Amino acid sequence: MSNAPEVFTTVAVGVMVGVEFSVAFFVNPILDGLPGDSGLRGRAHGARLLGAVMPFWYIGSL
Template sequence: MIPALAVLATTSTGLLVGVELSVAVVVNPILRALPIGAMIDGRAHGARMLGRTMPPWYIGSTTLIAGFSIAAWGTLQAVLALAAAGLLLATVLLSVLVLVPINNRSSTWTAASHPTDWRVQQQRWDRLHGVRVVLLLAALSLVVIAAVAA
């Protein structure tokens, strides 16, 4: 059971990190290179799409890591997985308290209708998303180490 949970937790978290990292280093830089109207429309669409898909993914990954930790309780694997779950929970708190409110606002913006401080809000989101990606990478590293620890 422990090896299966380790593989599932690692895979789910790895894919989650990959999506969030690609948003930071690929998608948003591409969108920033577009004309302003297209960028706003593109980010609004991304906010709506990822706003629907990411919450269940975060919950699922956190649950898998917690299950891995419980199944391996009393071992180094459990300690590492528990630390990874803690980091994932920190990203959830960061998301819910700061990133989601910005995301929810930006999901309604259009090229023709957006606030005057839209750029400041998107820059703040980008910076905090970078922090989230770093935390996620650390969590993934801990899950991988836990998965191979014996």
């Protein structure tokens, strides 16, 4: 039972790293391929969404 917090923290941090890699390797190329300023608008929306979620995401990993 004493290992449960360590396992949970490791999984939470692993998921955060996976999300960062997903954005870097999959989402950015997809947004780059959109016509016109759609890629910029998509990045702006994603930044607003992730900016609202990240504080809770990082605090949850502690």
